[in-house]
Amino acid sequence: MGAAPGARDADAPTEVRADPAEGQRESTRQRVLQVVLTQGPISAARVGEVLGLTAAAVRRHLDALSDEGAVEVKLVAGNRGAGRPSRRYVVSHAGQSRLGNDYLSVAADALKRLNEVAGPDAVRAIARDRFAAVEDRYRETIGTTTSLKDRTAALADVLEAEGFAASVRTVGQRGPSAAKSTLWAAQICQGHCPLQELATDFPEFCVEETELFARLLGVDIRRLSTLPTGGHVCTTHVPLGRDAEA
Structure with missing residues (x-):
């Protein structure tokens, strides 16, 4: 005898539908x-x-x-x-x-072996090569921009494109005197570091990144915090007060 129209087989698997609200x-x-x-x-x-x-x-x-x-x-x-x-x-x-750095454990093992065989200079060369892409993209982006403030913003845009979740904040206030203007600064904040697992074991990556920023911006900068050393963000302090066009 056939099943009544619309009846469901008791042994059939129950269809589980996704809750749109949950999604x-x-x-x-x-x-x-x-x-x-x-x-x-x-x-x-x-x-x-x-x-x-x-x-x-x-x-x-x-x-x-x-x-x-x-x-x-x-x-x-x-x-x-x-x-x-x-x-x-x-x-x-x-x-x-949770943001997808699983492959870095393999790279970390490789760098440890490289450090044992060839020393820290070899590791630093790897770090320098890694940041070459940032430098190349920055120089393509910068164009005729001469303001230090604009160059800092351009660098943050490049870092954002490279996966560092970067943004810029201006701190202090530009004053009428040179002394007050020195307190005016930009801070590059990197909320994510794709290299964090490597940089934790190999600070050469942070050293190379800091030297790159100073070279590209043409000023003395300070790292206020870094993710690999326990900070919640990587923060780089860029003094703007002495830049005439900032």
């Missing part, structure tokens, strides 16, 4: 993570402004990302150090490791 939540969560990656340390309110989300929605996603260990909170003092520190979000080191 949308995951997509939005990844967008939130990307904003924290590229602009962190960043407040929840600012994430909402960037993505056009309500404060409540942003906090739900940030709480979920925090529970997963992908982001963490950093307390930042106000401009004058007064009042309660504000909460800023950054991608955690565990979150960094």
Whole structure:
């Protein structure tokens, strides 16, 4: 006797359908993570402004990302150090490791062997070669730009294209006197380092990168923090005050 129309075989596998709402939540969560990656340390309110989300929605996603260990909170003092520190979000080191660096473990083993056989100079040559692509792309991009501020922005754009999640922030204020102008600076912030696993074991990569930045920008720069040494971002301080066209 045939089954009634519309009846389902009890032994047939149950069809599991994806929840569209869940997929949308995951997509939005990844967008939130990307904003924290590229602009962190960043407040929840600012994430909402960037993505056009309500404060409540942003906090739900940030709480979920925090529970997963992908982001963490950093307390930042106000401009004058007064009042309660504000909460800023950054991608955690565990979150960094989720961004696709598995192949680097093979490269790290190879570099360790190279260091044993040929010494640190050979490792540094590898690091120099790695950053040659950044230098080549920068020189193609820079054109006739002469302002140090614009050159710094161009370098950040190249780093962003190379996967370093780079952005530029201006700190301080340009003043009427040379003394006050020296406090005016740009900071290149790199929220992700595709070479972090290598640079942790081989600081030659950070050394080569720092020397490259100084050479391309033509000024003395300072590394304020790096991901391989425990920072939440790689931050490079570029003094703008003495650049006449900045």
